[in-house]
Amino acid sequence: MSDRPQELTVAEQAPASYECRACGYVYEPSKGDGKNDIPAGTPFEELPETWRCPVCGVRRSQFVNIGAKDAPSGFQENLNYGFGVNRLTPNQKNLLIFGALGLFFLFFMSLYGLS
Numbered sequence: 356m357s358d359r360p361q362e363l364t365v366a367e368q369a370p371a372s373y374e375c376r377a378c379g380y381v382y383e384p385s386k387g388d389g390k391n392d393i394p395a396g397t398p399f400e401e402l403p404e405t406w407r408c409p410v411c412g413v414r415r416s417q418f419v420n421i422g423a424k425d426a427p428s429g430f431q432e433n434l435n436y437g438f439g440v441n442r443l444t445p446n447q448k449n450l451l452i453f454g455a456l457g458l459f460f461l462f463f464m465s466l467y468g469l470s
């Protein structure tokens with residue numbers, strides 16, 4: 356159907372950060388590792404085999420993938436924002452919006468009735 360390549364979310368595009376299981380140091384690809392002359396932007400997967408944790412010196416195999424840092428984690432957590440309105444079906448939303456407008460209109464007209 357579509358000849359466009361599948362679009363990736365921001366989280367999938369961002370290179371993953373890795374955390375040292377020994378000391379908790381986090382390797383962030385966007386920062387690199389100045390101590391070991393690793394330029395910023397180097398994915399963890401492309402670090403040389405000889406690379407060691409700059410804090411405690413353990414091997415690469417001691418690092419665990421903790422996913423992309425600072426990347427949006429998706430839309431799931433937004434569902435509860437806005438007083439739960441996002442959980443409503445489109446029909447319910449329309450009812451809410453136009454119902455509120457209708458009530459406001461009636462209220463507005465009633466002010467004319469008073470004067």
Ligand SMILES: [Zn+2]
Binds near residue numbers: 380
């Ligand atoms: Zn470490």
